Amino acid sequence: MGRLRERVGRGQGELQSALLIAVPEVDPLIRSLGVLPDGNGLPPHVSVLYPFLAPPTLGPSVDEALARVVGNHRAFDFALTGLGTFPGVVWLAPEPERPFLDLGDSVIAEWPDLSRYGGAYPTEVAHLTVARGRIRRSWRATVAAAVPIRARATEVLLMVERSSGTWSVLRRFALSGVRGGDAPQGG
Numbered sequence: 001m002g003r004l005r006e007r008v009g010r011g012q013g014e015l016q017s018a019l020l021i022a023v024p025e026v027d028p029l030i031r032s033l034g035v036l037p038d039g040n041g042l043p044p045h046v047s048v049l050y051p052f053l054a055p056p057t058l059g060p061s062v063d064e065a066l067a068r069v070v071g072n073h074r075a076f077d078f079a080l081t082g083l084g085t086f087p088g089v090v091w092l093a094p095e096p097e098r099p100f101l102d103l104g105d106s107v108i109a110e111w112p113d114l115s116r117y118g119g120a121y122p123t124e125v126a127h128l129t130v131a132r133g134r135i136r137r138s139w140r141a142t143v144a145a146a147v148p149i150r151a152r153a154t155e156v157l158l159m160v161e162r163s164s165g166t167w168s169v170l171r172r173f174a175l176s177g178v179r180g181g182d183a184p185q186g187g
Contacts, residue, residue, distance in 0.1 A: 015054070015055040015056075015160060015161050015162065015163065016051045016052075016054070016055070016160070016161045017051065017052040017053055017054070017055050017058065017158060017159065017160045017161070017170070018047060018049070018050040018051060018052055018158075018159050018161075018167075019047070019048040019049045019050070019052050019066075019103075019104075019107060019156050019157070019158055019159075020042075020043075020045040020046065020047050020048055020050070020156070020157050020159060021045055021046050021048060021100065021103075021153045021155070021156060021157070022043040022044065022045050022157055023043070023044050023045055023046060023080070023128055023149075023151050024043060024044065025080075025149050025150070025151040026044045026080060026092065026128060026130070026149055026151075027044060028146075029092075029130070029142070029143065029146045029149060030044060030130055032142055032146070033130060033131065033136075033139055033142055033143075035130060035131045039166075040165060040166050040167055041159075041166040041167040041168055042159070042167045043157075044128055044130070045128065045157075046094055046100050046126055046127065046128050046153075047100075047104075047116075047126075048100065048103045048104050048107060048156055049103075049104045049107045049108065049114060049116060050116070050117060051114075051117075051118060052107075052114065052158070053111065053114070055160045055161075055170075058158070058160070058170065063171060065110055066107075066156070066158065066171070066173050067173055069106050069107055069110050070103070070106075070155075070156045070173040070174070070175060071173070071174065071175070071176050072106065072176065073099065073102065073103055073106065073175050073176065074175060074176050074177045075152060075153060075154045075174075075175040075176065075177045075178045076096075076099045076152070076153050076175070077150065077151070077152050077153075078094045078095060078096060078099070078100075078150075078151055078152075078153060079094070079095055079147070079148035079149060079150045079151070080092040080093065080094055080095075080128060080147060080148060080149040080151070081093055081094075081095045081147050081148050082143070082147060083130075083135070083139065083140060083143045084125075084127065085135055086125075086127075088132055088133060088134075089127075089129055089131075089132055090129070090130050090131040090132075090133070090134075090135045090139070091127035091128055091129050091130060092127065092128045092130055092143070092147075092149075093125075093126075093127060094126050094127070094128065095148075097125075097126040099153065100126035100153075101124060101126055103156065104116060104124065153175060154174065154175055154178045155172045155173060155174050155175060155178065156172070156173045156175070157169050157171075157172055157173075158170045158171040158172075158173065
């Protein structure tokens with residue numbers, strides 16, 4: 001998300017927010033690729049919607065709406081199945097992709113002024129970024145040996161970027177069918 005800030009209209013000093021599904025199951029693969037974490041607090045994830053609302057507008061009414069929107073979607077199993085690239089980005093493909101896109105579509109239906117990546121790309125592809133830059137030859141064999149990586153989406157994280165450039169969880173919203181209901185939880 002770092003370099004994309006300039007393309008989605010983020011000004012100097014402004015904070016931003018994002019909705020994502022964390023995928024800690026991919027940590028061993030990322031370590032085996034020799035990719036160091038950015039140290040910015042973002043876990044390996046598949047984005048639901050980036051950018052989301054400006055942090056000053058977040059509050060109880062947004063929490064209630066997000067709890068309802070996210071709670072209308074069931075928790076789901078998925079697998080990271082292969083390596084893909086965009087210019088300057090190496091990523092893993094989640095299958096099925098549709099539940100991630102449906103979640104984002106539901107959020108956009110609630111807040112129609114929002115768009116994925118600020119409308120910077122004509123088509124949305126659900127993905128988990130593993131590295132920035134060019135793909136290394138050795139990665140293909142390492143990924144082929146590691147996939148599929150199976151995971152379960154149970155919650156959507158609302159994360160905010162602090163002025164220090166680090167991200168932190170502001171709230172967690174449970175998908176339906178997850179123990180604990182669909183009420184927002186502090187993060």
